[in-house]
Amino acid sequence: MENPIGSTKNTIKGLQLFIADLRTTQHSQDHEKRINYELVKIKKQFEPYANLSDPSSSSPSSTTATATTTSLKLDGYQRKKYVAKLAYIYITTNTSKLNELLFGLDQILNLIDSNHYSEKFMGYLILSLFFEHERIITLINHTRFLQRLLSDLSANKDDFTSLALNFIGTVGNLHSNLASNEEIVNSVFQIIRSPTSSQYLKKKSTLTFLSLLKNNLSILTDNFQRKQIWIQKIIALLDDTDNYRVTLTALPLVEYIASNIDPSYCFRIVPQLTDILYTCVVLGTKDSGIYRFPIEYKFANIPNPWLITKVVSLLSKLIAPPYQEIDPPRNMNKQCLHPSDLDPETLNKLRKCVVDAISLGHRKSSDPIERIVQNTVLFSLIKFAPKLDPSNEAIINSVNTLCLLLRSSEINIRYLTLDSLIQLCSDSGRVAVDTVSNENLDLIVHLMNNERDMSILRKTIDLLYILANVDTVKVIVAHYLNFISNMKQSSDPQVKSNVSVKIAVLIEKFATDPNWYIETSLKILSLTPDNSFHHDNIHNHLNDNNELWYRLCQIVVNNPQLRKLTCHNLLGYLVKRHTSEYIVKTAAFLLGQYPSLIVKQISIDNLFSIFAEKYYTVFNMTKAMILTTMIQLYKFEPNLVGSKVIKFFQLELNPLDIELQTRAYEYLKIIQISKMSGNMTLINTLFETMPSFNTKSNPLLKRLGGLQQDNHSNDSDIEFSKLTISNKISSDDSSKDAENIGPFNSVPNNISMQQPPLVPLSIKSRTAKNNRLPLPIQENNNNTNAKGLNNRYIQQMLTSTWKEGFTRMLQHKQGIFYSSPLIKILYRITHIEPYQIKIGFTYINQTEWDITGLSTEFIAAHIENNPEYIFQNIEALTSSNIKPHKRTEQNVQVVIRKPFNIEECPLMNVYFNCGSTSNHTTLKLGIAIISTINSEKLNSNTITSVTLPQFITRWRTLGTALGKEAECHVANILMVNTNETQERHNSIESMLTILQTRLKRIGMNIIEQTNVSNTLFVASIVHTKTDGNFGCLMKLQCQQDYTVNITCKTTLAGPLATYVVDCLRWIISN
């Protein structure tokens, strides 16, 4: 163990004494006295300055000068001491004395103004404590402080800069005043971009910038050019492969940009991130081997777990979740990458990382911290694994590893294992669910029954819920029921009701057998604790269990085939001695509605007696319901129970509860009126049978919180909010509750019959979670502009020298694409199919320094709605670092699906760091519609045989068939000479020769003829993958003034001819 650095030398004696003093005065009164005494003392010390500074506050600079230079009694050390005492009072009184400390604020600012490091440090530190309060922020939000902050940010001394950065970085996201200050934002970014900033300042400024950005997104979104440049500089920060110190701080910033500003900027760094992850997880965890991860950046023998989890978290943001069954059209959803967009090498590396993390999870270790760290890595990668389009074995493997950890003796591990399993099962669907339930269901159930820790218990219950499907629902529900019936009374009632709700949702969702559904529903009701005993007027969330029986009643009312069975079972519960409150409520409602269904089992007379008996054991709310049931029984058999009902109501005329009294009185009156009128019309109208409910949502699902979204999408449309249904039910109730008993005719008759909630008696085709459509697809507006162009495409600004490489690539199969003092890019084109073009790029480092963090990005003009061309098989660079004068390579393919305009040729971005600068080049690829003409095998046998008469016949045929629709004529294109010497340019013959070479290079066929001397006749075929192949005939007429006239006809009506001519025009005039 090295010697501790924190020695007592640096402490402030007065402060130490004060703290020690306070600690000895344990009694709160003495304590208070001591603090007040000290406050008075400090105030006295500060007072002269307050007097000095207040009147002269008009010129703050002079205040500073007086405060720091005049040799009054208070020197910097004392000021520091007193301010520190204030801070201690602030902490020890738990911030309650903040208002009495405000007088010291001025002195804190004076400390910050000091040129002594220790004073400045104390000033910033203590201000950052106080800054957590809105009041303080408004108090000090003036120019003096902001100026000081700015000058510290750009100070020559790194230490001062670091203090200012630390201050903004730790409190900057608490209030918008710093983030909206343009100067501060600029100075902070200046530190990030400056090649001379130290690593220490760079990492601090990165996080400082993040905290500003979090408060004010417009820093990057308001100005487009700034957005481009700044994001690029920020991404360049990731390239700190020696010890990843800056990378570690840049990752959260990049992740924030990816999720809140624009993920497309970050797609190109996926291979780079993968490499970092691979280095840490695969190479870094091996004890042997050439690669050794720097020990200082390991934690508990594992390479930087923070780095690993942050890389994984960023990758998860960039890669879209898997969609099974539905294969989304490529490139449609550009908010995220799909696993298929990744090149195979990257994907394999990522998969290897997951595999190694899993084996890391199996590694034995005696150090508990090391085990925790191993599992951190394991959990984060397992959560990420479903995004890598994993094979079934891979999923099974992950699940089995996790299940092993369920037996871990460490409680936190068990907790997180459950958490991961829940997520894995919801993300990977059926395979994962089956694996868990086939082999580990018993273990999980055992955990549920024996776990005493509430956090873990909840997770176990959630996991079982996720596991339930058509096959397992009965087993799981049985376990749940067993669990709640064995639960101790003392345990958390919320857990119990949580389980009840889960059962209710599961049985409604998966029930195939009505008997089972009804029996289980009633069983839960009988087991669920009634929380209303707290008192009826506490309408807190605990009372939500009412929804359980509301839902059952809705379903029974809407499904006549269930009624008889339910009533019969309810009766069974009622005759028992102890009946749960919910059962009584359900029975009061349903048996009151359908007494006819049970007359065979029990006489109405006896039924009345049962309710009359239960009446005295239940709460007022239920009593009110029973009163309604009684009058319904009266309606059914007025002669049999008439006198008893009347007697009962008369007794209830004087209870304590006003509601019951009102209800009894009014029901009595109704009976009286109907007796007087001699018929039952009034009662029959008032107590009509319940019409069907028309709510489409299941209120119970709301109570599952996030879980339902993870796994079970709902069959029933959840359009109605919980509010709607509870309103509906309470308005139904209120007529029974006698609250609005006045207007009797307000029995809900406006309820229509559309789509009642049905018990799923047959298993409908369920929409599993995984074939839910990816939502972001529809957000076209963000991604495309009016012309349907990819926004990312429009945003690019081409490097000034792009034309040279573009023109070359249009004509030549290989050559130099781009060259600068730093880097040279070569290309080579090969045709796999006429419409499928493979481009091999070679990047050569031209400098004496290493090029690092090389990454490329290819951008198509259209990515949605059936694009004209797409990129395919974009391979990773062989290496993202290039040693001086060495090279690295990359292959990419373009598939041309339809004709397209030369204006919309693909773009390419190249990013790299060299020396201490980060560089960026945007180039246009010379891949156009004429690139598909070039095809040796086709040329040889089909078109070369075309003769001039044939050409003329075809030309005419095309003219009559398609007319001007498929024709394009452009006159007077000035020919520009590039390589050939000036003299040869002078005659039409030489022009023809040049033109001929250029056309032949592209692959066009020039018909050999001697009849027309100044014209070339060209025939060729344009190939596309989707639209097919088209013939293309051209006349190129050379004129004396070095200009060319082109006429082109194609076998396709539309703009194809124009596209081809545009390409030729470019070649001729550039």
Add this chain to the structure above:
Amino acid sequence: MTQLRYLLLISRQGKVRLMKWYTPLSSKEKTKITNELTQTVLARKPKMCNIINYSDHKVVYRRYASLYFIAGITPDIGNELLTLELIHRYVETMDAYFGNVCELDIIFNFTKAYDILNEMIMCDGSLAESSKRNILQTMTAMDSMDNHDKLDRVLS
């Protein structure tokens, strides 16, 4: 979008020794969180899970000697185990700095305790420095500057 919402150091007697808020909260909310968590966490038994659900977020805590380190994290963004490791790294660093750190060190040298924390964690709980050695180097540099200032004062 904040991983770490706050970090509290609370003694076994329920006294707050250090607190740092990474999200803007009203004083009322802060007091509520502090009071409720002090109660909840102190009541928990040693063998219990170190992760608890509290209001809309998760709380990860760990006890070192007489001090409870309590961190509020945003679920799905913050990582529970990693937060435990973060706490551990903080304790380790203080341990190296003070030499077998105890509650008293943190009380008497609260500015240092805050400073180490600020060197480690910035913004929203993002780790600014994972290396213990680097933090200690910074701290040493700062202390020597402190000494230098003191010397200046004595000489002048």
